[in-house]
Amino acid sequence: MPSWDLVQTEIKAAGSAHDILRRRYVKELSDYTGRNVILYYSGWLEKEALVRQGLTGTEVNDSDKNGFMATIHKLDRSKGLDLLLHTPGGNVAATESLVDYLRAMFGTNIRVIVPQLAMSAGTMIALSAQTIVLGKHSSLGPIDPQINGIAAHGIVEEFEKARAEIAADASAIPLWQPVIAKYPPTFVGECQKAIDWANAMVKTWLQTGMFAGRSDAAAAADAVVRELGDHALTLTHDRHINAERARALGLNVTMLEDDKELQERVLTVHHASTQTLGETAAIKIIENQDGVSFISAVNPRPVGP
Template sequence: MPTWNKVLQEITEKEKAGHQSVDLVRRAYLLKLNRHTKRNIIAYYSGWLTKPPQTPNMTIGDDDLNGFMSVVHALDRSRGLDLLLHTPGGDIAATEALVSYLWKMFDRDLRVIVPQLAMSAGTMVACAARTIVMGKQSSLGPIDPQLNGLPAQGVLEEFQVAIKQVEHEPASLPIWQAIIGKYHPTFLWECQQAIQWASQMVENWLANNMFAGRQTSVNDAKKVVEFLSNHDITKSHSRHISFDKCLEIGLNIELLENDNKFQDLVLTVHHAYMLTIAKTQTIKIIENHKGIALVTLSG
């Protein structure tokens, strides 16, 4: 496998020759991966790990659907789709629309490959696949919704704590009024609805694709979602959930290390995308194995 340094060296050598090096190297390895799997491949990469946190458009949003429409066009959809996913997550509604589109285009024949991180809404997309490919370095994340940067379940739990404490210690009321007063009047209701929406959506995806055909599909889906959405269990929205834990809770996981050639190709592609983001103003890439891409730049 070409390591990070070897991929960087290859990019540097092509730069000296006057080529668009990052594009050439990245697309060459993505095509090699396609030839190995004989499946359609779309890479979705965000630059959130290296770009300033205030940079816009690094999460899953409605604009992404235009990118997917562009890269899906002219693909042989009977060959299914492998989606390489590296994202911090994003908007629930946009995620729902994206999964609906991919299911329709590829008749639910979706495999999600997570070379490093697919967090939050990225984990939701992964749960819409038939299988998820993860390596020892890969992680998914909790799917508890965040509203205005706040964990919806955490907000509801805090409110329940406030009610109980005020009942037992009325003198604490002014303190809790200052805390709860920062929420607008319908915020608690919005938190409750967001939790139900995300949970029901992922349960449906799991039961009707990854667990389809099982007599226990609904219960299996509920078990997975109970773990991924429970703030009491995961403790933090940024919690990294490894492949062995994903297997333990019942997700259909393929271990990347089981196929050495496949592992080498996936990780080399990953290095190429991460170097593209690091060396350019790119903050997001949606690209297929034919070299058709929608690239979002900062500034």
């Protein structure tokens, strides 16, 4: 007969009704594809009000590596990986480290499935895969990095505009001084370095992954980076890039609607995941088809006088 402690451990492992259903659907998706499935879901949309108030942890960050280490640990890595990705993006260094780790575990046998949104650094992760699966409702975004929540391209453009106007007319100095004073002296240089770093990373990942073996791999990667990394072309960091546009860029995109059974299973996992994030304290879910999970939650505020 199991002890009280063992029963309690089993209850905690089973999780809430949200966890039980979501894990069942993730397992059914893996059974259908014959591949490993890892869910990487952020609750930045469901917890939008809290994010505006300063909630952190919904973005790609270094603590995510712990979740991926836990979920990958006992997987049969020869089956490859389907990564279900739903994220606003985040830290460039953390993104690089995460992609390096995934490739160390699975090589380039990685397919990224985007049921709704993979923006910014999320798009960078998607571009490191062999294939990206998008629905008609799915979107990628520009890969221009954010510095303290501000688009690095926007900061560089602002400084360049200030420099040009001041050079043309010194009387413009008082107008630009409050704008320039917002940033530390080295900030523009750091922004440019972040842009160059992100572009170089994505170009390398495309050449060694999605475009590997192509005679024009370097040129094709350059074209993608130029389109997705140039703020002057994408216009805004929040711009949504649909499947049709992604294909036009030369990316290896397959449509979720082409496989109705896959579509049904992916969207069921998506709905179960977003309901978990919307109806519980969870702000991020990293989980595999065996039910191994790494879930970050909102820390409750202490109650007291």
